[in-house]
Amino acid sequence: MQLTLWTYEGPPHVGAMRIATAMKDVHYVLHAPQGDTYADLLFTMIERNAKRPPVTYTTFQARDLGGDTAELFKNAAREAYERFKPQAMMVGSSCTAELIQDDPGGLCKALDLPVPVVALELPSYQRKENWGASETFYQMVRNLADTSLKRAPRDAGQRARCNILGPAALGFRHRDDLREISGLLREMGVDINVTAPLGASPADMARLGDADFNVVLYPEIANVAAGWLKRTFGQPSTRTVPIGSGATRDFIHEVAELAGVDPAAVLANAEARAPWYAKSVDSTYLTSKRVFVFGDATHVVAAARIAAQEMGFTVVGLGTYSREFAREVREAAALYGVEALISDDYLEVEARIAELQPELVLGSQMERHIAKRLGVPCAVISAPVHVQDFPARYSPQMGFEGANVLFDTWVHPLMMGLEEHLIGMFRGDAEFHEDAAPSHLGGAMTPKAVVAPVAPVEQAAANETLTPQEATWGLDAEKELRKIPFFVRGKARRNTERFAIDRGVSLITVETLYDAKAHYGR
Amino acid sequence: MSPVIPIQSVSRGCADAPVLKERGQREVFCGLTGIIWLHRKIQDAFFLVVGSRTCAHLIQSAAGVMIFAEPRFATAIIDERDLAGLADCNEELDRVVTRLIERRPEIKLLFLVGSCPSEVIKLDLSRAASRLSGRFSPDVRVLNYSGSGIETTFTQGEDACLASLVPVLPPSAASAPASLMVVGALADVVEDQFARLFKQLGIGPVQFFPPRQANEMPAVGPNTVFLLAQPFLADTAVALEARGATRLPAPFPLGVEGTSAWLQAAASAFGVDAATFEAATAPARDRATSAVARQRTQLAGKSIFFFPDSQLEIPLARFLSRELGMTLAEVGTPYLHRQHMAEELALLPEGTFLSEGQHVENQLDRCRAAQPDIVVCGLGLANPLEAEGLTTKWAIELVFTPIQGYEQAADLAELFSRPLVRRLRLAA
Numbered sequence: 001m002q003l004t005l006w007t008y009e010g011p012p013h014v015g016a017m018r019i020a021t022a023m024k025d026v027h028y029v030l031h032a033p034q035g036d037t038y039a040d041l042l043f044t045m046i047e048r049n050a051k052r053p054p055v056t057y058t059t060f061q062a063r064d065l066g067g068d069t070a071e072l073f074k075n076a077a078r079e080a081y082e083r084f085k086p087q088a089m090m091v092g093s094s095c096t097a098e099l100i101q102d103d104p105g106g107l108c109k110a111l112d113l114p115v116p117v118v119a120l121e122l123p124s125y126q127r128k129e130n131w132g133a134s135e136t137f138y139q140m141v142r143n144l145a146d147t148s149l150k151r152a153p154r155d156a157g158q159r160a161r162c163n164i165l166g167p168a169a170l171g172f173r174h175r176d177d178l179r180e181i182s183g184l185l186r187e188m189g190v191d192i193n194v195t196a197p198l199g200a201s202p203a204d205m206a207r208l209g210d211a212d213f214n215v216v217l218y219p220e221i222a223n224v225a226a227g228w229l230k231r232t233f234g235q236p237s238t239r240t241v242p243i244g245s246g247a248t249r250d251f252i253h254e255v256a257e258l259a260g261v262d263p264a265a266v267l268a269n270a271e272a273r274a275p276w277y278a279k280s281v282d283s284t285y286l287t288s289k290r291v292f293v294f295g296d297a298t299h300v301v302a303a304a305r306i307a308a309q310e311m312g313f314t315v316v317g318l319g320t321y322s323r324e325f326a327r328e329v330r331e332a333a334a335l336y337g338v339e340a341l342i343s344d345d346y347l348e349v350e351a352r353i354a355e356l357q358p359e360l361v362l363g364s365q366m367e368r369h370i371a372k373r374l375g376v377p378c379a380v381i382s383a384p385v386h387v388q389d390f391p392a393r394y395s396p397q398m399g400f401e402g403a404n405v406l407f408d409t410w411v412h413p414l415m416m417g418l419e420e421h422l423i424g425m426f427r428g429d430a431e432f433h434e435d436a437a438p439s440h441l442g443g444a445m446t447p448k449a450v451v452a453p454v455a456p457v458e459q460a461a462a463n464e465t466l467t468p469q470e471a472t473w474g475l476d477a478e479k480e481l482r483k484i485p486f487f488v489r490g491k492a493r494r495n496t497e498r499f500a501i502d503r504g505v506s507l508i509t510v511e512t513l514y515d516a517k518a519h520y521g522r
Numbered sequence: 523m524s525p526v527i528p529i530q531s532v533s534r535g536c537a538d539a540p541v542l543k544e545r546g547q548r549e550v551f552c553g554l555t556g557i558i559w560l561h562r563k564i565q566d567a568f569f570l571v572v573g574s575r576t577c578a579h580l581i582q583s584a585a586g587v588m589i590f591a592e593p594r595f596a597t598a599i600i601d602e603r604d605l606a607g608l609a610d611c612n613e614e615l616d617r618v619v620t621r622l623i624e625r626r627p628e629i630k631l632l633f634l635v636g637s638c639p640s641e642v643i644k645l646d647l648s649r650a651a652s653r654l655s656g657r658f659s660p661d662v663r664v665l666n667y668s669g670s671g672i673e674t675t676f677t678q679g680e681d682a683c684l685a686s687l688v689p690v691l692p693p694s695a696a697s698a699p700a701s702l703m704v705v706g707a708l709a710d711v712v713e714d715q716f717a718r719l720f721k722q723l724g725i726g727p728v729q730f731f732p733p734r735q736a737n738e739m740p741a742v743g744p745n746t747v748f749l750l751a752q753p754f755l756a757d758t759a760v761a762l763e764a765r766g767a768t769r770l771p772a773p774f775p776l777g778v779e780g781t782s783a784w785l786q787a788a789a790s791a792f793g794v795d796a797a798t799f800e801a802a803t804a805p806a807r808d809r810a811t812s813a814v815a816r817q818r819t820q821l822a823g824k825s826i827f828f829f830p831d832s833q834l835e836i837p838l839a840r841f842l843s844r845e846l847g848m849t850l851a852e853v854g855t856p857y858l859h860r861q862h863m864a865e866e867l868a869l870l871p872e873g874t875f876l877s878e879g880q881h882v883e884n885q886l887d888r889c890r891a892a893q894p895d896i897v898v899c900g901l902g903l904a905n906p907l908e909a910e911g912l913t914t915k916w917a918i919e920l921v922f923t924p925i926q927g928y929e930q931a932a933d934l935a936e937l938f939s940r941p942l943v944r945r946l947r948l949a950a
């Protein structure tokens with residue numbers, strides 16, 4: 001039993017729903033009690049889909065448990081088939097139905113429906129959403145791909161053809177990533193055979209074998225299926241996830257190799273503003289900003305690389321809730337000399353962030369909350385998704401445009417509307433202090449009087465020999481602290497207090513303040 | 523058919539009206555969702571769901587993703603070790619609860635909330651609750667109820683929670699004067715308004731249940747009369763009656779008419795004379811009447827279709843038809859409690875289409891055929907129906923928003939007119 005406040009991932013059948021909802025002409029019959037329909041709102045409210053997910057819930061109740069829940073399942077499946085006439089059905093159990101062991105696959109077979117039925121076994125008490133999505137996608141590929149298809153060897157000059165694997169419903173910017181990468185592949189002269197699961201029908205899935213290679217955009221969802229396609233059709237897969245300018249360039253080289261095309265033109269034409277922006281002198285203040293990265297494995301590994309190599313940040317910690325990809329994330333962490341945090345315990349992540357005191361958190365909506373509480377800027381880079389992660393505008397994470405988006409998204413929380421170096425130059429100016437009313441609203445507010453230190457200085461001094469639990473600010477030090485720009489003052493205060501406590505200094509003087517600054521300074 | 527034609531026909535509304543009972547997919551939340559408002563109402567209570575990852579994900583999703591950094595609810599997720607018998611579920615639960623109470627010493631009341639998986643594996647949470655109560659007494663009282671989807675629909679979770687509290691309410695002294703208990707979670711602001719009205723009516727003492735603090739549990743006994751403030755409290759009412767309390771039959775305090783009748787039920791029980799009642803209620807009633815009248819211009823003549831959600835549907839339909847002139851295409855409710863709903867049903871227009879339970883696909887077919895001006899439905903259906911061109915109102919907002927009493931009557935009407943006004947504006 002695990003105590004959980006917030007979860008990073010839903011149960012595995014929600015992963016299966018993400019595949020069903022992404023696809024066309026399939027229907028998922030889920031053996032589930034009343035209440036499990038909440039999952040519909042993930043798609044209709046968070047992703048704002050205009051259609052309900054193609055899912056029928058059997059809705060069994062306590063009084064059915066003594067009776068025939070199997071019959072209830074069969075009726076629901078039969079009715080769903082009649083009403084929706086899908087090209088393929090998916091059947092499975094939610095966590096409660098798993099306990100009553102009705103075997104939806106076997107029951108559905110008995111119905112003898114005239115379409116393929118994919119039976120999903122998703123162990124709810126062991127696995128989670130991404131695993132469920134991956135397993136479901138693998139089962140759909142395996143059951144629907146026509147294994148008699150064989151891609152004939154390409155003639156000289158014949159365009160290469162690939163499948164794009166991974167984009168799903170409720171994915172973090174999957175919709176826009178797909179558009180970006182599809183465009184990139186076409187620009188390279190590569191044809192797209194099937195994109196799956198997003199937008200694919202069972203008929204499309206049958207054609208998967210008719211491609212030269214696979215582009216795996218989200219390994220969490222598509223790696224297992226891509227492995228099967230390699231074994232079955234001999235299709236190799238891309239290994240680079242094109243998030244960030246560097247990774248996009250690597251991806252282009254990888255695709256060029258697989259497709260036998262020249263990448264030079266695409267690389268030369270790249271609309272890559274992000275690398276130039278990062279080089280521009282305006283970005284100097286970004287140098288060595290301490291960042292903490294947390295999210296799903298793919299986005300974390302990519303974000304850490306961008307942070308270190310393309311933004312000039314220092315990665316002080318990273319981690320993931322994707323236990324299935326712990327190895328990859330540990331390898332990435334080793335590159336930055338930090339230890340990976342592999343955990344789906346929100347409190348553990350919070351403790352790590354509090355301990356590391358980063359200047360920027362790159363995380364999920366969970367870390368956004370943590371960061372807000374700790375007063376640290378944060379940009380969201382990964383699922384679990386929130387309605388804000390489905391912006392109306394085009395906003396990919398992948399490809400060159402994705403790199404541009406990331407640059408903006410990460411820098412904005414650090415800028416707070418004003419360039420840091422300008423604030424530095426004009427600190428203490430009438431307009432740039434925390435008590436000033438926004439200049440566009442006219443009139444300045446009356447600045448607050450400097451607050452006197454709380455504890456009497458003499459008494460604090462008398463306690464100096466003890467190991468203090470708290471350090472008190474002397475009047476001069478407090479005044480000096482006020483001269484530090486307000487947006488870094490909180491951090492200066494925390495660092496100084498920590499420095500003082502660590503050294504058993506109970507009264508913070510101007511000297512302590514600057515000692516601490518020197519200690520924590522780079 | 524009676525051969526005698528009655529000389530004077532008296533409308534009985536929908537008192538004996540037929541109800542379409544449906545069975546099929548239900549597009550509603552389970553009772554766990556009640557935790558979202560209950561944990562805010564009882565401010566030193568903690569709700570620990572004993573369930574699966576699905577339960578945790580449901581509450582998180584229904585709560586609108588992480589409102590509070592560390593909320594007063596959590597899930598003890600059963601895993602395969604518990605199911606395979608490798609770990610003793612009761613020992614595991616004790617460990618989780620102990621850790622929780624160490625971490626949150628401000629908790630005075632802990633609910634172990636049963637879920638579908640815990641019910642199916644027959645984990646005895648009542649035994650666990652009494653065992654843990656013994657261990658943590660007197661600092662923390664541990665109770666249990668089930669919010670599982672196999673037993674409860676959405677607001678029935680509150681019913682189950684309150685029913686679990688009734689046996690631990692202190693007994694009132696036999697010699698105590700008659701007291702009024704208002705039953706059902708209300709927003710604090712609404713509670714305060716009602717408390718003022720009861721004071722002006724000279725009715726007292728008045729206690730609200732659930733209370734805002736765990737140590738403010740109202741006393742109950744044969745001298746207690748109670749008014750249900752919410753229409754979904756079947757088990758709670760039975761439990762209170764078993765402790766000797768008497769329910770005052772009344773419509774629910776939605777809209778001007780409902781609020782007046784609800785207050786009147788208490789006034790009659792406490793022998794308040796008509797003049798006092800008039801003097802106490804007239805200012806708020808008249809204010810509400812004119813505010814509701816302004817909304818009537820937007821809503822009169824419009825048709826409305828209710829998908830089942832919270833059991834508030836029938837009182838809402840009564841308010842919208844009688845005070846705002848709307849027509850009722852269909853009024854669906856997850857569960858129809860004939861006795862508690864008797865006064866409401868009598869006020870509904872004759873011939874209203876009532877349905878109980880749900881077969882969501884069939885109901886969607888009826889809704890599309892009816893093409894109502896506004897549809898009240900859950901979050902899973904709202905955007906897809908909007909995309910089809912229908913105007914919708916999220917049902918869940920009616921549970922989270924203060925809508926009871928005179929001062930909220932116009933706000934309640936406005937919740938229905940806003941989507942219509944919005945559609946007009948966006949089209950313009």
